[in-house]
Amino acid sequence: MSSTDPGIAAPSYLTAGEPGLAGWLLTHDHKRIGILYAVGITFFFLLGGIAAAMIRINLIEPQGALMSAETYNKAFTFHGVVMVWFFLIPSIPATLGNFLLPLMIGARDVAFPRLNLFSWYLYVGGGLFTIGALLLGGVDTGWTFYTPFSTLFSNSHVVLAVVGVFVVGFSSILTGLNFIVTVHTMRATGMHWFRLPLFVWAMYATSLVMVLATPVLAMTLSLIALERLLGVGIFDPALGGDPLLFQHFFWFYSHPAVYIMVLPAMGVVSELITCGVRRQIFGYRFMAWSMLAIAVIGFMVWGHHMFVAGQSMYAGIVFSILSFVVAVPSAIKVFNWVATLYKGTIDFHAPMLYALGFIGLFMLGGLTGLFLAATALDVNLTDTYFVVAHFHYIMVGGAVMAYLGGIHFWWPKITGRLYPEGPARFAAILMFFGFNLTFFPQYLLGYFGMPRRYHAYPEPFQWLNVLSSAGASILALAYVMPLCYLGWSLVRGRAAGPNPWRATGLEWTVPSPPPKENFALPPVVSEGPYRYRP
Amino acid sequence: MNLSPPSLRSQLLTLLALLALLGLTIGLAFLPLGALNAALALAISAAKTLLVMMYFMRLREGHPFLRVVAAAGFAWLALLLAFSLADYLTRPLLPLP
Ligand code: HEM
Ligand SMILES: [Cu+2]
Numbered sequence: 001m002s003s004t005d006p007g008i009a010a011p012s013y014l015t016a017g018e019p020g021l022a023g024w025l026l027t028h029d030h031k032r033i034g035i036l037y038a039v040g041i042t043f044f045f046l047l048g049g050i051a052a053a054m055i056r057i058n059l060i061e062p063q064g065a066l067m068s069a070e071t072y073n074k075a076f077t078f079h080g081v082v083m084v085w086f087f088l089i090p091s092i093p094a095t096l097g098n099f100l101l102p103l104m105i106g107a108r109d110v111a112f113p114r115l116n117l118f119s120w121y122l123y124v125g126g127g128l129f130t131i132g133a134l135l136l137g138g139v140d141t142g143w144t145f146y147t148p149f150s151t152l153f154s155n156s157h158v159v160l161a162v163v164g165v166f167v168v169g170f171s172s173i174l175t176g177l178n179f180i181v182t183v184h185t186m187r188a189t190g191m192h193w194f195r196l197p198l199f200v201w202a203m204y205a206t207s208l209v210m211v212l213a214t215p216v217l218a219m220t221l222s223l224i225a226l227e228r229l230l231g232v233g234i235f236d237p238a239l240g241g242d243p244l245l246f247q248h249f250f251w252f253y254s255h256p257a258v259y260i261m262v263l264p265a266m267g268v269v270s271e272l273i274t275c276g277v278r279r280q281i282f283g284y285r286f287m288a289w290s291m292l293a294i295a296v297i298g299f300m301v302w303g304h305h306m307f308v309a310g311q312s313m314y315a316g317i318v319f320s321i322l323s324f325v326v327a328v329p330s331a332i333k334v335f336n337w338v339a340t341l342y343k344g345t346i347d348f349h350a351p352m353l354y355a356l357g358f359i360g361l362f363m364l365g366g367l368t369g370l371f372l373a374a375t376a377l378d379v380n381l382t383d384t385y386f387v388v389a390h391f392h393y394i395m396v397g398g399a400v401m402a403y404l405g406g407i408h409f410w411w412p413k414i415t416g417r418l419y420p421e422g423p424a425r426f427a428a429i430l431m432f433f434g435f436n437l438t439f440f441p442q443y444l445l446g447y448f449g450m451p452r453r454y455h456a457y458p459e460p461f462q463w464l465n466v467l468s469s470a471g472a473s474i475l476a477l478a479y480v481m482p483l484c485y486l487g488w489s490l491v492r493g494r495a496a497g498p499n500p501w502r503a504t505g506l507e508w509t510v511p512s513p514p515p516k517e518n519f520a521l522p523p524v525v526s527e528g529p530y531r532y533r534p
Numbered sequence: 535m536n537l538s539p540p541s542l543r544s545q546l547l548t549l550l551a552l553l554a555l556l557g558l559t560i561g562l563a564f565l566p567l568g569a570l571n572a573a574l575a576l577a578i579s580a581a582k583t584l585l586v587m588m589y590f591m592r593l594r595e596g597h598p599f600l601r602v603v604a605a606a607g608f609a610w611l612a613l614l615l616a617f618s619l620a621d622y623l624t625r626p627l628l629p630l631p
Contacts, residue, residue, distance in 0.1 A: 212610045245618070248618040252614050252617075252618075300613065300617065302617070303617065303621065306621075312621050312622075312624040312625040312627070312628065313624075314620070314624035314627060314628070315617070315620045315621035315624055
């Protein structure tokens, strides 16, 4: 199976190639580009995290402990914009995806290595605009940039922020394009579609969404800039426009975009679980097809964000039904993971803890999505903390847990070092508790009627807000821990060897860290993935 | 994929056809045909789009898979328009109280 001869020690990607900073900033190696992204998104995660901390500190007291209403608006807008576009969307695809996709399909690199580097520069460029908007005084529209506020009323730096998101959008379009072409054209001999690891299927489905949805975001944001700067009537009713049109366009992108965040997480979890129970995945084809189904049906549900926005009732009914339909393939995935675990011997190492955490939190997030998709219930719950809790369960509880699980799982491959297992397990468990303490109270707050996006609230909501803020401080601690022990392992960690988890998959057949060219000889594949046990 | 460069002839013919259709659109705008005006204008623009896709974007000679990709882009645009219109067109069915 393996065609790499460990006897010939090709220099690893970390040492081969141009030395110094230029060797990184001008690299075409998908593995180095993956690391560049990892550095970028870690930076933005910290920035977004600081904004989140400010929000949670402010909400400890009913009248707002820290900020004026205006500053508060800017804080949650910055938090949302950064976390969505500069952390979550690139997180798994651009880091783990870039690093692993070619290795998993037995290729030397992605199809367009230069374009890949260019995507990173777009990401950084977009980030500079967004940080620029912050430094000049911030934006107060919320990450959703709803019109007419964003075009007619907001006095903040909307255009600058919108340009930043526009630019970073092209980074994700180009990454998606690159991945699609790579999967189509660069699979190793014998690696047919149904021998692909599910992580590759996840990257493929995600890339389709990136390519088909993100242009609509770019167009929509340009229209905002057009109306704001030139007064072209697109969303302004006084000029013959329609403010709701913005919401249609925005959610046509942004609902599929939530699947850009969660599909890669599903791919990661499929790899972690099969290795953790040492089993073939239950229902491989169902798992692959359900990801494609999610990607496609996910495009037909956007109106569930507009039930009370003035959308026609009939459209609301259709979008409600389709939202229930998209839960079916998601549920298939959860059932199949659980069936894979059933009666297995589970190895509770840190990546597995993250994967199990993902399943639980994704389930709670997905099920409350169905609450919100029920039109009658949504009338009460929309724009409350219930919605905030719903999407944080999926995006933070699900996607971030999976991202960290993946980072731990592939850390030995990426760096060649083993991380210390004890602190890693402790951090994973702490994160699970911190997360639930932060966000479960928000379900209750929303259910009791606390609206989102206010800097102050009535007294009776205080105890739940204090619980949530306390949880946030635990969560922050749990996020800092991996930074410390993973950093430590870079210097002091034991050498990992090519395959510390005894996992299947082509990436484990090459040395850790992999050589620049990945495979000494092009691999030939004769079996499907997950050959752990029948 | 290696396509030979497009012939000047086909490029020019396509351009002329597009300009002729443009002329037709302008001409029709002056005829009072009622609702038919919009329908004809849309039909002509659809024809122009097809010409651009087939000849300028060279999908006619392209690999079938390439055509599928282009069609997918179009289908997705149609999805956006169809579901958005599903909202706008059904609003009058239930007048606001
Ligand atoms: C099981 C499928 C899902 C269903 C049925 C669903 C349903 C909904 C509904 C109906 C809303 C609108 C609530 C409102 O504003 O009143 C909503 C909001 C949201 N959902 Fe989901 N959801 C699902 C999965 C997801 C996933 C997988 C993610 C993220 C990865 C996600 C992220 C969001 C976000 C970000 C919002 C709020 C956006 C905002 O207004 O700021 N949802 N969801
Ligand atoms: Cu949605």
